[in-house]
Amino acid sequence: MCLAIPGKVLSDYDQGGMRMAKVQFGGVVREACLEYVPEAQLGDYVLVHVGFAISRVDEEEAQRTYQLLQEMDQLTELEVPVDQEVNSRKKGEVS
Amino acid sequence: MKYLDEYRDGEVAKKLVNELHRIQTRPWVIMEVCGGQTHSIVKHGIDHLLPQGVELVHGPGCPVCVTPLDMIDKAHAIAKTPDVTFCSFGDMLRVPGSDGDLFTIKSQGHDVRVVYSPLDCLKIARSNPDKRVVFFAIGFETTAPANGMLVWQARQSGIKNVSVLVSHVLVPPALETILQSPENRVQGFLGPGHVCAVMGYSDYEPISAKYKVPIVISGFEPIDILQGTLMTIRQLETGRAEVENQYSRALDRTGNLAAQKLVLNVFEIGDRNWRGVGTIPNSGYRLRSEFAEYDAEKLFDVQRIDTREPSICISGEILRGIKKPHDCPAFGTSCDPQHPLGATMVSAEGACAAYYVYGRHLKQDADGTMVSISSQGAA
Numbered sequence: 001m002c003l004a005i006p007g008k009v010l011s012d013y014d015q016g017g018m019r020m021a022k023v024q025f026g027g028v029v030r031e032a033c034l035e036y037v038p039e040a041q042l043g044d045y046v047l048v049h050v051g052f053a054i055s056r057v058d059e060e061e062a063q064r065t066y067q068l069l070q071e072m073d074q075l076t077e078l079e080v081p082v083d084q085e086v087n088s089r090k091k092g093e094v095s
Numbered sequence: 096m097k098y099l100d101e102y103r104d105g106e107v108a109k110k111l112v113n114e115l116h117r118i119q120t121r122p123w124v125i126m127e128v129c130g131g132q133t134h135s136i137v138k139h140g141i142d143h144l145l146p147q148g149v150e151l152v153h154g155p156g157c158p159v160c161v162t163p164l165d166m167i168d169k170a171h172a173i174a175k176t177p178d179v180t181f182c183s184f185g186d187m188l189r190v191p192g193s194d195g196d197l198f199t200i201k202s203q204g205h206d207v208r209v210v211y212s213p214l215d216c217l218k219i220a221r222s223n224p225d226k227r228v229v230f231f232a233i234g235f236e237t238t239a240p241a242n243g244m245l246v247w248q249a250r251q252s253g254i255k256n257v258s259v260l261v262s263h264v265l266v267p268p269a270l271e272t273i274l275q276s277p278e279n280r281v282q283g284f285l286g287p288g289h290v291c292a293v294m295g296y297s298d299y300e301p302i303s304a305k306y307k308v309p310i311v312i313s314g315f316e317p318i319d320i321l322q323g324t325l326m327t328i329r330q331l332e333t334g335r336a337e338v339e340n341q342y343s344r345a346l347d348r349t350g351n352l353a354a355q356k357l358v359l360n361v362f363e364i365g366d367r368n369w370r371g372v373g374t375i376p377n378s379g380y381r382l383r384s385e386f387a388e389y390d391a392e393k394l395f396d397v398q399r400i401d402t403r404e405p406s407i408c409i410s411g412e413i414l415r416g417i418k419k420p421h422d423c424p425a426f427g428t429s430c431d432p433q434h435p436l437g438a439t440m441v442s443a444e445g446a447c448a449a450y451y452v453y454g455r456h457l458k459q460d461a462d463g464t465m466v467s468i469s470s471q472g473a474a
Contacts, residue, residue, distance in 0.1 A: 001158045001238070001442070002235055006099065018244075033212070035244065037353075051212025052240060065343055
Protein backbone atom coordinates (compact mmCIF):
# COMPACT_ATOMS: atom_id res chain seq x y z
CA MET A 1 0.00 0.00 0.00
CA CYS A 2 2.85 2.38 0.81
CA LEU A 3 4.39 1.32 -2.49
CA ALA A 4 6.26 4.16 -4.18
CA ILE A 5 8.08 3.65 -7.47
CA PRO A 6 10.95 5.74 -8.85
CA GLY A 7 10.16 7.31 -12.21
CA LYS A 8 11.72 9.92 -14.50
CA VAL A 9 9.99 13.30 -14.96
CA LEU A 10 9.49 13.73 -18.72
CA SER A 11 7.38 16.89 -18.87
CA ASP A 12 5.39 19.11 -16.56
CA TYR A 13 2.25 21.25 -16.92
CA ASP A 14 -0.39 23.10 -14.93
CA GLN A 15 -3.72 21.44 -14.23
CA GLY A 16 -6.27 23.32 -12.13
CA GLY A 17 -3.50 25.25 -10.37
CA MET A 18 -1.48 22.12 -9.60
CA ARG A 19 1.90 21.22 -11.07
CA MET A 20 1.48 17.88 -12.80
CA ALA A 21 3.94 15.77 -14.79
CA LYS A 22 4.30 12.86 -17.14
CA VAL A 23 6.53 10.39 -15.33
CA GLN A 24 8.16 7.35 -16.95
CA PHE A 25 8.42 4.03 -15.11
CA GLY A 26 10.32 1.65 -17.41
CA GLY A 27 8.07 1.40 -20.44
CA VAL A 28 5.02 2.98 -18.81
CA VAL A 29 4.21 6.69 -18.62
CA ARG A 30 1.73 7.92 -15.97
CA GLU A 31 0.56 11.26 -14.69
CA ALA A 32 1.79 12.39 -11.28
CA CYS A 33 1.29 15.47 -9.14
CA LEU A 34 4.51 17.40 -8.39
CA GLU A 35 3.03 19.80 -5.81
CA TYR A 36 5.04 18.21 -2.99
CA VAL A 37 8.38 18.21 -4.85
CA PRO A 38 8.66 21.78 -6.16
CA GLU A 39 12.41 21.25 -6.56
CA ALA A 40 11.97 18.43 -9.11
CA GLN A 41 13.23 19.29 -12.60
CA LEU A 42 12.75 17.54 -15.93
CA GLY A 43 14.98 14.44 -16.03
CA ASP A 44 14.93 14.02 -12.24
CA TYR A 45 13.73 10.80 -10.68
CA VAL A 46 10.87 11.07 -8.20
CA LEU A 47 9.23 8.47 -5.96
CA VAL A 48 5.57 8.28 -6.92
CA HIS A 49 2.87 6.99 -4.57
CA VAL A 50 -0.83 6.91 -5.63
CA GLY A 51 -0.23 9.55 -8.30
CA PHE A 52 1.83 11.91 -6.12
CA ALA A 53 5.58 12.43 -6.13
CA ILE A 54 6.51 12.29 -2.44
CA SER A 55 10.27 12.70 -2.80
CA ARG A 56 12.98 13.44 -5.33
CA VAL A 57 15.57 10.67 -5.56
CA ASP A 58 18.95 12.12 -4.58
CA GLU A 59 21.22 10.84 -7.35
CA GLU A 60 24.48 11.77 -5.64
CA GLU A 61 23.41 10.10 -2.41
CA ALA A 62 22.26 7.01 -4.30
CA GLN A 63 25.63 6.77 -6.10
CA ARG A 64 27.60 7.35 -2.91
CA THR A 65 25.77 4.70 -0.88
CA TYR A 66 25.69 2.18 -3.70
CA GLN A 67 29.41 2.60 -4.25
CA LEU A 68 29.91 1.81 -0.56
CA LEU A 69 27.86 -1.35 -0.93
CA GLN A 70 29.88 -2.53 -3.90
CA GLU A 71 33.13 -1.89 -2.06
CA MET A 72 31.98 -3.71 1.06
CA ASP A 73 34.57 -6.48 0.79
CA GLN A 74 37.39 -3.97 0.98
CA LEU A 75 35.63 -2.03 3.71
CA THR A 76 35.43 -5.13 5.86
CA GLU A 77 39.21 -5.27 5.85
CA LEU A 78 39.37 -1.67 7.03
CA GLU A 79 36.66 -2.18 9.65
CA VAL A 80 36.72 0.26 12.53
CA PRO A 81 37.61 -0.91 16.05
CA VAL A 82 33.91 -1.10 17.10
CA ASP A 83 33.72 -4.55 15.58
CA GLN A 84 37.18 -5.72 16.57
CA GLU A 85 36.19 -7.01 19.95
CA VAL A 86 33.23 -8.85 18.50
CA ASN A 87 35.37 -10.30 15.71
CA SER A 88 38.11 -11.51 17.97
CA ARG A 89 35.55 -13.00 20.35
CA LYS A 90 33.84 -14.76 17.48
CA LYS A 91 37.15 -16.06 16.11
CA GLY A 92 38.12 -17.22 19.57
CA GLU A 93 34.89 -19.17 19.90
CA VAL A 94 35.41 -20.85 16.55
CA SER A 95 38.98 -21.91 17.27
CA MET B 96 14.57 0.21 -14.18
CA LYS B 97 16.92 2.74 -12.63
CA TYR B 98 16.89 2.72 -8.79
CA LEU B 99 15.19 -0.68 -8.79
CA ASP B 100 17.37 -3.16 -10.71
CA GLU B 101 20.60 -2.33 -8.90
CA TYR B 102 18.87 -2.89 -5.55
CA ARG B 103 18.08 -6.47 -6.61
CA ASP B 104 21.71 -7.33 -7.50
CA GLY B 105 22.58 -10.83 -6.26
CA GLU B 106 26.32 -10.11 -5.95
CA VAL B 107 25.74 -7.15 -3.64
CA ALA B 108 23.20 -9.21 -1.69
CA LYS B 109 25.82 -11.94 -1.22
CA LYS B 110 28.30 -9.43 0.26
CA LEU B 111 25.67 -8.14 2.67
CA VAL B 112 24.68 -11.65 3.74
CA ASN B 113 28.33 -12.59 4.28
CA GLU B 114 28.85 -9.51 6.40
CA LEU B 115 25.73 -10.32 8.45
CA HIS B 116 27.04 -13.81 9.15
CA ARG B 117 30.44 -12.36 10.07
CA ILE B 118 29.24 -9.85 12.67
CA GLN B 119 26.32 -11.70 14.29
CA THR B 120 27.14 -13.43 17.57
CA ARG B 121 23.74 -13.71 19.31
CA PRO B 122 20.08 -14.25 18.45
CA TRP B 123 18.11 -11.10 17.60
CA VAL B 124 14.47 -10.38 16.79
CA ILE B 125 13.92 -7.55 14.30
CA MET B 126 10.56 -6.28 13.09
CA GLU B 127 10.08 -4.85 9.61
CA VAL B 128 7.33 -2.28 10.06
CA CYS B 129 5.86 -2.10 6.54
CA GLY B 130 3.71 -4.61 4.73
CA GLY B 131 5.68 -3.76 1.57
CA GLN B 132 8.88 -4.83 3.31
CA THR B 133 7.21 -8.05 4.52
CA HIS B 134 6.12 -8.80 0.97
CA SER B 135 9.63 -8.21 -0.37
CA ILE B 136 11.22 -10.37 2.38
CA VAL B 137 8.94 -13.35 1.74
CA LYS B 138 8.98 -12.95 -2.05
CA HIS B 139 12.79 -12.91 -2.23
CA GLY B 140 13.32 -15.39 0.63
CA ILE B 141 15.46 -12.86 2.49
CA ASP B 142 14.58 -14.39 5.88
CA HIS B 143 16.12 -17.67 4.70
CA LEU B 144 19.44 -15.96 3.93
CA LEU B 145 19.92 -14.56 7.42
CA PRO B 146 22.15 -16.20 10.04
CA GLN B 147 20.44 -18.68 12.32
CA GLY B 148 19.08 -16.79 15.29
CA VAL B 149 18.27 -13.61 13.39
CA GLU B 150 14.49 -13.59 13.16
CA LEU B 151 12.41 -11.13 11.18
CA VAL B 152 8.91 -10.61 12.56
CA HIS B 153 6.25 -8.79 10.61
CA GLY B 154 4.85 -5.48 11.71
CA PRO B 155 1.53 -3.64 11.57
CA GLY B 156 2.38 -1.46 8.54
CA CYS B 157 -0.31 -2.72 6.20
CA PRO B 158 -3.10 -0.11 6.09
CA VAL B 159 -5.55 -2.39 4.31
CA CYS B 160 -5.02 -5.01 7.04
CA VAL B 161 -5.52 -2.67 9.97
CA THR B 162 -8.59 -0.82 8.64
CA PRO B 163 -11.22 -1.88 11.20
CA LEU B 164 -14.22 -3.96 10.24
CA ASP B 165 -16.74 -1.32 11.35
CA MET B 166 -15.13 1.16 8.93
CA ILE B 167 -15.37 -1.41 6.12
CA ASP B 168 -19.05 -1.93 6.94
CA LYS B 169 -19.56 1.84 6.83
CA ALA B 170 -17.88 1.93 3.41
CA HIS B 171 -20.18 -0.83 2.19
CA ALA B 172 -23.30 0.93 3.51
CA ILE B 173 -22.29 4.14 1.70
CA ALA B 174 -21.41 2.26 -1.51
CA LYS B 175 -24.95 0.78 -1.56
CA THR B 176 -26.58 4.24 -1.42
CA PRO B 177 -28.36 4.83 -4.77
CA ASP B 178 -26.82 8.15 -5.87
CA VAL B 179 -23.27 7.31 -4.71
CA THR B 180 -20.19 6.62 -6.79
CA PHE B 181 -17.86 4.90 -4.35
CA CYS B 182 -14.14 5.16 -5.17
CA SER B 183 -11.32 3.20 -3.58
CA PHE B 184 -7.77 1.99 -4.06
CA GLY B 185 -7.91 -1.48 -5.60
CA ASP B 186 -6.55 -3.19 -2.46
CA MET B 187 -9.76 -2.51 -0.52
CA LEU B 188 -12.17 -4.17 -2.94
CA ARG B 189 -11.59 -7.74 -1.77
CA VAL B 190 -11.63 -6.96 1.94
CA PRO B 191 -14.71 -8.65 3.40
CA GLY B 192 -16.99 -6.82 5.77
CA SER B 193 -19.85 -8.38 7.72
CA ASP B 194 -21.69 -9.04 4.47
CA GLY B 195 -19.52 -9.45 1.36
CA ASP B 196 -16.95 -7.11 -0.17
CA LEU B 197 -16.94 -4.12 -2.55
CA PHE B 198 -16.67 -6.45 -5.55
CA THR B 199 -19.94 -8.08 -4.47
CA ILE B 200 -21.55 -4.68 -4.07
CA LYS B 201 -20.33 -3.67 -7.55
CA SER B 202 -21.71 -6.91 -9.01
CA GLN B 203 -25.09 -6.01 -7.50
CA GLY B 204 -25.14 -2.97 -9.80
CA HIS B 205 -23.81 -0.29 -7.47
CA ASP B 206 -21.28 2.22 -8.79
CA VAL B 207 -17.95 1.15 -7.24
CA ARG B 208 -14.76 2.32 -8.97
CA VAL B 209 -11.04 1.71 -8.50
CA VAL B 210 -8.92 4.84 -8.75
CA TYR B 211 -5.17 5.17 -9.33
CA SER B 212 -4.96 8.51 -7.53
CA PRO B 213 -7.35 10.29 -5.13
CA LEU B 214 -7.34 13.18 -7.62
CA ASP B 215 -9.26 10.93 -10.06
CA CYS B 216 -12.27 11.47 -7.78
CA LEU B 217 -12.32 15.17 -8.69
CA LYS B 218 -12.59 14.30 -12.38
CA ILE B 219 -15.37 11.80 -11.65
CA ALA B 220 -17.22 14.36 -9.49
CA ARG B 221 -16.95 17.05 -12.19
CA SER B 222 -18.28 14.73 -14.91
CA ASN B 223 -21.09 13.37 -12.72
CA PRO B 224 -22.65 16.39 -10.99
CA ASP B 225 -25.79 14.37 -10.13
CA LYS B 226 -23.78 11.77 -8.18
CA ARG B 227 -22.23 11.93 -4.72
CA VAL B 228 -18.64 10.76 -5.09
CA VAL B 229 -17.15 9.19 -1.94
CA PHE B 230 -13.50 8.19 -1.61
CA PHE B 231 -12.33 5.60 0.92
CA ALA B 232 -9.33 7.51 2.32
CA ILE B 233 -7.24 4.87 4.05
CA GLY B 234 -3.51 4.69 4.57
CA PHE B 235 -0.50 5.61 6.64
CA GLU B 236 1.41 8.91 6.61
CA THR B 237 2.63 8.07 3.06
CA THR B 238 -0.88 8.36 1.62
CA ALA B 239 -2.15 11.25 3.75
CA PRO B 240 -0.71 13.98 1.46
CA ALA B 241 -2.52 12.48 -1.54
CA ASN B 242 -5.82 12.00 0.29
CA GLY B 243 -5.50 15.43 1.91
CA MET B 244 -4.92 17.06 -1.48
CA LEU B 245 -8.23 15.63 -2.73
CA VAL B 246 -10.10 17.44 0.06
CA TRP B 247 -8.03 20.61 -0.33
CA GLN B 248 -8.54 20.77 -4.10
CA ALA B 249 -12.26 19.99 -3.78
CA ARG B 250 -12.62 23.07 -1.60
CA GLN B 251 -10.33 25.22 -3.76
CA SER B 252 -12.29 24.28 -6.89
CA GLY B 253 -15.71 24.57 -5.23
CA ILE B 254 -16.58 20.93 -5.95
CA LYS B 255 -19.37 20.02 -3.52
CA ASN B 256 -20.29 16.48 -4.59
CA VAL B 257 -17.18 14.76 -3.26
CA SER B 258 -16.43 13.49 0.24
CA VAL B 259 -14.00 11.15 1.99
CA LEU B 260 -14.43 8.28 4.44
CA VAL B 261 -11.25 8.69 6.49
CA SER B 262 -9.46 5.78 8.16
CA HIS B 263 -5.88 7.06 8.48
CA VAL B 264 -3.32 5.53 10.82
CA LEU B 265 0.10 6.62 12.09
CA VAL B 266 3.20 4.47 12.62
CA PRO B 267 4.97 5.86 15.74
CA PRO B 268 2.07 5.21 18.21
CA ALA B 269 1.81 1.63 16.89
CA LEU B 270 5.54 1.05 17.54
CA GLU B 271 5.09 2.31 21.10
CA THR B 272 2.13 -0.04 21.60
CA ILE B 273 4.30 -2.97 20.47
CA LEU B 274 7.22 -1.96 22.69
CA GLN B 275 5.01 -1.40 25.76
CA SER B 276 3.49 -4.89 25.57
CA PRO B 277 4.77 -7.32 28.23
CA GLU B 278 4.87 -9.95 25.49
CA ASN B 279 7.12 -7.84 23.26
CA ARG B 280 9.99 -9.72 21.56
CA VAL B 281 11.15 -6.98 19.18
CA GLN B 282 14.71 -5.73 19.75
CA GLY B 283 15.12 -3.57 16.64
CA PHE B 284 13.07 -2.15 13.78
CA LEU B 285 13.43 -1.74 10.04
CA GLY B 286 11.59 1.59 9.90
CA PRO B 287 9.03 2.60 7.29
CA GLY B 288 10.87 4.16 4.33
CA HIS B 289 8.01 5.80 2.50
CA VAL B 290 6.23 6.98 5.65
CA CYS B 291 9.49 8.73 6.55
CA ALA B 292 9.89 10.13 3.02
CA VAL B 293 6.84 12.22 3.96
CA MET B 294 7.30 12.70 7.71
CA GLY B 295 11.08 12.48 8.18
CA TYR B 296 12.37 10.39 11.07
CA SER B 297 12.79 12.75 14.01
CA ASP B 298 9.60 11.32 15.61
CA TYR B 299 11.38 7.97 15.93
CA GLU B 300 14.34 9.33 17.89
CA PRO B 301 12.53 9.62 21.27
CA ILE B 302 11.11 6.09 20.79
CA SER B 303 14.54 4.65 20.05
CA ALA B 304 16.01 6.44 23.09
CA LYS B 305 13.14 5.62 25.49
CA TYR B 306 12.93 1.90 24.70
CA LYS B 307 16.62 1.49 23.77
CA VAL B 308 15.87 -0.04 20.38
CA PRO B 309 17.70 0.58 17.10
CA ILE B 310 15.39 1.88 14.35
CA VAL B 311 16.89 1.81 10.85
CA ILE B 312 14.67 3.55 8.29
CA SER B 313 14.83 1.20 5.31
CA GLY B 314 13.74 0.90 1.71
CA PHE B 315 11.82 -1.93 0.10
CA GLU B 316 14.13 -3.67 -2.36
CA PRO B 317 16.11 -6.77 -1.29
CA ILE B 318 19.39 -4.85 -1.00
CA ASP B 319 17.68 -2.15 1.08
CA ILE B 320 16.26 -4.74 3.47
CA LEU B 321 19.53 -6.66 3.79
CA GLN B 322 21.47 -3.45 4.39
CA GLY B 323 18.85 -2.22 6.89
CA THR B 324 19.09 -5.54 8.72
CA LEU B 325 22.90 -5.33 8.73
CA MET B 326 22.79 -1.79 10.15
CA THR B 327 20.32 -2.91 12.85
CA ILE B 328 22.42 -5.93 13.83
CA ARG B 329 25.56 -3.78 13.93
CA GLN B 330 23.80 -1.53 16.46
CA LEU B 331 22.52 -4.48 18.50
CA GLU B 332 25.89 -6.22 18.56
CA THR B 333 27.65 -3.06 19.71
CA GLY B 334 25.01 -2.04 22.25
CA ARG B 335 23.83 1.06 20.38
CA ALA B 336 20.21 2.18 20.00
CA GLU B 337 19.84 4.98 17.45
CA VAL B 338 17.79 6.02 14.48
CA GLU B 339 19.75 5.51 11.26
CA ASN B 340 18.74 6.09 7.66
CA GLN B 341 19.46 3.31 5.18
CA TYR B 342 17.13 4.88 2.58
CA SER B 343 19.08 8.13 2.21
CA ARG B 344 18.51 8.32 -1.55
CA ALA B 345 14.81 8.92 -0.84
CA LEU B 346 14.56 10.81 2.44
CA ASP B 347 16.27 12.88 5.10
CA ARG B 348 15.52 13.62 8.76
CA THR B 349 13.00 16.39 8.06
CA GLY B 350 10.97 14.61 5.35
CA ASN B 351 8.72 16.44 2.91
CA LEU B 352 7.76 19.76 4.51
CA ALA B 353 5.30 20.76 1.76
CA ALA B 354 3.40 17.49 2.21
CA GLN B 355 3.44 17.77 6.02
CA LYS B 356 2.03 21.31 5.80
CA LEU B 357 -0.95 20.27 3.69
CA VAL B 358 -1.64 17.20 5.82
CA LEU B 359 -1.78 19.31 8.99
CA ASN B 360 -4.06 21.85 7.28
CA VAL B 361 -6.60 19.16 6.41
CA PHE B 362 -6.25 16.55 9.17
CA GLU B 363 -5.86 16.49 12.94
CA ILE B 364 -4.61 13.67 15.16
CA GLY B 365 -7.15 11.48 16.94
CA ASP B 366 -7.62 8.00 18.39
CA ARG B 367 -7.96 5.14 15.91
CA ASN B 368 -9.13 1.57 16.13
CA TRP B 369 -6.69 -0.87 14.46
CA ARG B 370 -8.06 -4.13 13.17
CA GLY B 371 -6.53 -6.99 15.13
CA VAL B 372 -4.90 -4.63 17.64
CA GLY B 373 -7.63 -2.40 19.12
CA THR B 374 -7.81 1.31 19.82
CA ILE B 375 -4.49 3.14 20.04
CA PRO B 376 -4.62 6.70 21.43
CA ASN B 377 -3.58 9.47 19.00
CA SER B 378 -2.76 6.93 16.30
CA GLY B 379 -4.61 8.36 13.32
CA TYR B 380 -5.85 11.34 11.35
CA ARG B 381 -9.40 12.65 11.10
CA LEU B 382 -10.64 15.59 9.07
CA ARG B 383 -10.44 18.99 10.76
CA SER B 384 -13.86 20.45 11.60
CA GLU B 385 -13.52 23.16 8.92
CA PHE B 386 -13.67 20.35 6.33
CA ALA B 387 -16.78 18.72 7.87
CA GLU B 388 -18.72 19.19 4.62
CA TYR B 389 -16.32 16.68 3.02
CA ASP B 390 -16.61 14.10 5.82
CA ALA B 391 -18.58 11.10 4.52
CA GLU B 392 -19.09 9.76 8.05
CA LYS B 393 -21.03 12.93 8.85
CA LEU B 394 -22.81 13.19 5.50
CA PHE B 395 -24.14 9.64 5.41
CA ASP B 396 -26.24 7.94 8.04
CA VAL B 397 -23.90 5.02 8.60
CA GLN B 398 -24.94 2.89 11.52
CA ARG B 399 -22.17 1.59 13.69
CA ILE B 400 -22.30 -2.17 13.45
CA ASP B 401 -20.75 -4.25 16.19
CA THR B 402 -18.51 -6.47 14.13
CA ARG B 403 -16.23 -9.07 15.67
CA GLU B 404 -13.24 -10.96 14.33
CA PRO B 405 -13.49 -14.76 14.26
CA SER B 406 -12.05 -15.95 17.56
CA ILE B 407 -9.66 -18.41 15.90
CA CYS B 408 -7.76 -15.57 14.13
CA ILE B 409 -4.43 -14.57 15.72
CA SER B 410 -3.73 -11.60 13.43
CA GLY B 411 -3.45 -9.23 16.40
CA GLU B 412 -0.53 -11.21 17.76
CA ILE B 413 1.03 -11.47 14.29
CA LEU B 414 0.76 -7.68 13.78
CA ARG B 415 2.59 -7.14 17.09
CA GLY B 416 5.37 -9.61 16.23
CA ILE B 417 4.40 -12.13 18.91
CA LYS B 418 3.38 -14.92 16.54
CA LYS B 419 3.95 -16.01 12.94
CA PRO B 420 1.33 -17.16 10.38
CA HIS B 421 2.36 -20.80 10.91
CA ASP B 422 1.31 -20.56 14.54
CA CYS B 423 -2.34 -20.21 13.50
CA PRO B 424 -4.42 -23.40 13.13
CA ALA B 425 -6.59 -21.68 10.50
CA PHE B 426 -3.64 -20.57 8.29
CA GLY B 427 -3.86 -22.19 4.87
CA THR B 428 -6.78 -24.36 5.95
CA SER B 429 -9.96 -22.44 6.80
CA CYS B 430 -8.22 -19.09 6.10
CA ASP B 431 -6.69 -18.17 2.74
CA PRO B 432 -6.60 -15.05 0.51
CA GLN B 433 -9.92 -15.99 -1.11
CA HIS B 434 -11.61 -16.51 2.28
CA PRO B 435 -9.67 -14.38 4.76
CA LEU B 436 -10.64 -14.63 8.42
CA GLY B 437 -8.63 -11.68 9.64
CA ALA B 438 -6.44 -8.65 9.15
CA THR B 439 -3.17 -10.21 7.99
CA MET B 440 -4.80 -12.32 5.27
CA VAL B 441 -7.00 -9.59 3.70
CA SER B 442 -4.29 -7.72 1.80
CA ALA B 443 -1.42 -9.00 -0.36
CA GLU B 444 0.91 -7.08 1.98
CA GLY B 445 -0.38 -8.84 5.10
CA ALA B 446 2.05 -11.36 6.60
CA CYS B 447 -0.38 -14.30 6.27
CA ALA B 448 -1.22 -13.47 2.65
CA ALA B 449 2.47 -13.09 1.75
CA TYR B 450 3.29 -16.45 3.38
CA TYR B 451 0.37 -18.06 1.53
CA VAL B 452 1.13 -16.56 -1.90
CA TYR B 453 4.78 -17.65 -1.76
CA GLY B 454 3.98 -21.23 -0.72
CA ARG B 455 4.94 -20.94 2.94
CA HIS B 456 1.73 -22.77 3.92
CA LEU B 457 2.97 -26.01 2.38
CA LYS B 458 5.72 -28.49 3.14
CA GLN B 459 6.85 -31.71 1.52
CA ASP B 460 5.66 -34.87 3.21
CA ALA B 461 7.80 -38.03 3.48
CA ASP B 462 6.27 -39.36 0.25
CA GLY B 463 6.87 -36.07 -1.57
CA THR B 464 3.30 -34.78 -1.35
CA MET B 465 2.88 -31.07 -0.54
CA VAL B 466 0.75 -30.74 2.59
CA SER B 467 -0.43 -27.83 4.67
CA ILE B 468 1.89 -27.05 7.56
CA SER B 469 -1.01 -25.86 9.73
CA SER B 470 -3.01 -29.04 9.23
CA GLN B 471 -0.12 -30.92 10.82
CA GLY B 472 -0.18 -28.56 13.77
CA ALA B 473 3.46 -27.57 13.35
CA ALA B 474 4.54 -24.18 14.60
